[in-house]
Amino acid sequence: MHKKAIRAAFRSTIPVLTGYAFLGLAYGVLMSGAGHPFWLTLLVSLFVYAGSMQYAAVSVLAAPFNPVGVLVLTLMINARHLFYGVSMLREYRAAGKYAPYLIFSLTDETFSVNISACVPDGVPRPVFYFWTSALDQLYWVAASVLGALAGNLITFDTTGIDFVMTALFVSIVTGQWLDSKEHRPALAGICGSLVCLAVFGADDFILPAMAVIVLALLAMRRPIERKEAENA
Amino acid sequence: MTTVQTVVTVAVIALGTMLTRFAPFLVLRSRELPPWVAYLGKTLPCAVMGLLVVYCLKNVDLTSHPFGIPELASVAVVAALHVWKRSTLLSIAGGTALYMLLIRLV
Numbered sequence: 001m002h003k004k005a006i007r008a009a010f011r012s013t014i015p016v017l018t019g020y021a022f023l024g025l026a027y028g029v030l031m032s033g034a035g036h037p038f039w040l041t042l043l044v045s046l047f048v049y050a051g052s053m054q055y056a057a058v059s060v061l062a063a064p065f066n067p068v069g070v071l072v073l074t075l076m077i078n079a080r081h082l083f084y085g086v087s088m089l090r091e092y093r094a095a096g097k098y099a100p101y102l103i104f105s106l107t108d109e110t111f112s113v114n115i116s117a118c119v120p121d122g123v124p125r126p127v128f129y130f131w132t133s134a135l136d137q138l139y140w141v142a143a144s145v146l147g148a149l150a151g152n153l154i155t156f157d158t159t160g161i162d163f164v165m166t167a168l169f170v171s172i173v174t175g176q177w178l179d180s181k182e183h184r185p186a187l188a189g190i191c192g193s194l195v196c197l198a199v200f201g202a203d204d205f206i207l208p209a210m211a212v213i214v215l216a217l218l219a220m221r222r223p224i225e226r227k228e229a230e231n232a
Numbered sequence: 233m234t235t236v237q238t239v240v241t242v243a244v245i246a247l248g249t250m251l252t253r254f255a256p257f258l259v260l261r262s263r264e265l266p267p268w269v270a271y272l273g274k275t276l277p278c279a280v281m282g283l284l285v286v287y288c289l290k291n292v293d294l295t296s297h298p299f300g301i302p303e304l305a306s307v308a309v310v311a312a313l314h315v316w317k318r319s320t321l322l323s324i325a326g327g328t329a330l331y332m333l334l335i336r337l338v
Contacts, residue, residue, distance in 0.1 A: 040242070043242055047242065064233070065233050065237040067244045071248045074245050074248030075251065078252040080280070081253045085255060087280065089269070090265070090270075092257065099257075160331050160336075161332065163306060163327065166303075166327075168324055171310055171320050174314040174315060186279065187282075188282075189278060190283075190286065193287070206283075209283055221271055
């Protein structure tokens, strides 16, 4: 069971492997460049395990001690995780002993893989989710520690390889679009985010976009549920 | 920062991150999901993927050279490849290769 699950999970996480390998390496290089010891990179990748927050934390860890400010910054940067939890409530609540780790490791990329994955027959969904989550974190931890220890040995130009993450998300949006007759949630997500990006700017648009998306979805609840009932 | 302060800071960041990941599960721990939360659970997956794509492209500048051409062209190629073959790896490899090429050429 686990063997089959690991094989399927590995296939599903190859895009994440590519992305995490380079982003993790770059993170480790950044951390050692900022003068942080390699055990700190390991500690953060193991226990924080949140890419964009870890990048922000490179300078936070070099600044004066300010735990309250750090907590507020963390909550703001990571607020989008709330949406992943709500999306996974049903599946992960049913995951028994795997649930705590599945929730702990719910990054953008692991969420994307698990929400869009085809779980093979004979593999319980929680077991598959566990292995995608664990493999993703393994890629991230290994790459970031490698980057911290030996990142300066990489001399070829990898600029732009981080586009694999964008491409992964675009392919999932496309797949969701093709699989569903109901396109209003996707449109609410894209349009709400674009409008908030234009209004609030790149640094401050996430929280307003989350609010706009939830309000738009709730406003459309009646017609969407009616259409769902018709198609059922 | 002292080593203790560094470790405390990492702990605070870990705690904050975990709060954002565990909050929905803690708030709705033992209860039956309210219908509107169940509805959000069904519609948010598509909406949040749209948010993630915009989040990845948030720093693209459409007003000055190269006008976001590498990003927008590569995103279009990923979507087109995916409609055509439905192979995640092909879509990602094709789009990323094009992107890496374009940022060096355009």
